[in-house]
Amino acid sequence: NEEPSSSQLVEDHEAHVLVAEWRLHKFQSPIELSHDESISHDHFDPLEFHGHWDKTGEATFENTGKTAVIRFQRKELPYLFGGPLHNDVYLFEQLHFHWSDNDNEGCEHIFEGKAYSMEVHAVHYNKKYNTFKEAVDKPDGLAVIGFFLEATDNDDNPCFKKLTAAVQNIIKVNTSTTVAPDCLTWIKEEAQCKGYYTYQGSLTTEPYLESVTWILYPTPIHVSRQQVAHFRELKSTPCEKVNIVNNVRPIQTPPSDRKLNIFFA
Ligand code: GRE
Ligand code: ZN
Numbered sequence: 001n002e003e004p005s006s007s008q009l010v011e012d013h014e015a016h017v018l019v020a021e022w023r024l025h026k027f028q029s030p031i032e033l034s035h036d037e038s039i040s041h042d043h044f045d046p047l048e049f050h051g052h053w054d055k056t057g058e059a060t061f062e063n064t065g066k067t068a069v070i071r072f073q074r075k076e077l078p079y080l081f082g083g084p085l086h087n088d089v090y091l092f093e094q095l096h097f098h099w100s101d102n103d104n105e106g107c108e109h110i111f112e113g114k115a116y117s118m119e120v121h122a123v124h125y126n127k128k129y130n131t132f133k134e135a136v137d138k139p140d141g142l143a144v145i146g147f148f149l150e151a152t153d154n155d156d157n158p159c160f161k162k163l164t165a166a167v168q169n170i171i172k173v174n175t176s177t178t179v180a181p182d183c184l185t186w187i188k189e190e191a192q193c194k195g196y197y198t199y200q201g202s203l204t205t206e207p208y209l210e211s212v213t214w215i216l217y218p219t220p221i222h223v224s225r226q227q228v229a230h231f232r233e234l235k236s237t238p239c240e241k242v243n244i245v246n247n248v249r250p251i252q253t254p255p256s257d258r259k260l261n262i263f264f265a
Pocket of ligand 2: 097204
């Protein structure tokens with residue numbers, strides 16, 4: 001049993017103060033999405049996906065004890081542009097998953113009162129801040145693309161086969177495996193030229209910073225029940241007794257003047 005160092009105590013204290021301060025703000029995520037309560041726009045700048053999701057360089061897939069996360073090792077990262085992003089370039093940082101212990105819950109945002117089995121977050125940071133760390137507390141620091149996954153009785157979704165197979169290599173906490181970079185090519189196909197919901201919100205994990213432009217695609221992607229079940233096998237502690245079976249933040253009630261926009265394709 002190690003005593004925490006004084007610098008660790010100071011850091012923890014500062015982190016708690018930061019969390020308390022941010023909680024006073026009113027842009028917390030996730031929220032419920034509803035078509036009728038959104039401002040609709042028929043015309044929109046499509047979100048542009050640039051860079052090569054599928055070329056050279058491997059990706060690492062890691063069990064962090066809280067989620068499963070994919071990062072690229074290479075320097076040349078895919079990036080986002082256009083849409084609601086005010087002409088800034090947002091570089092890919094990581095992609096991670098949220099899920100729960102059953103197929104009827106597991107997403108963070110709720111769409112028209114319905115919960116899906118999982119939610120995928122592709123986290124990007126504003127290039128003008130140079131690093132994710134610098135960007136994470138800026139109001140225009142992050143852009144996160146969210147997709148819903150819905151477990152069905154159908155066969156495995158082939159686009160996710162490499163990923164769901166790789167999940168079985170990172171059962172132990174803090175282990176990682178390499179995956180082919182083309183395991184994320186489905187993102188472009190699912191998102192390009194489709195309409196989306198967008199609003200200003202926060203991280204859904206500590207320290208809940210209000211720095212995220214959320215871009216959410218409402219049509220769920222179908223995967224098999226087995227593909228979702230693999231994620232529930234991941235361990236959250238080294239003693240291997242506890243699985244990651246709920247990494248979902250509950251819905252946050254937005255203030256009445258919170259704006260939610262829908263952009264139709
Ligand atoms: C998360 O940890 O779930 C997260 C991030 C960054 C942006 C959004 C988000 O790490 O939900
Ligand atoms: Zn997330």
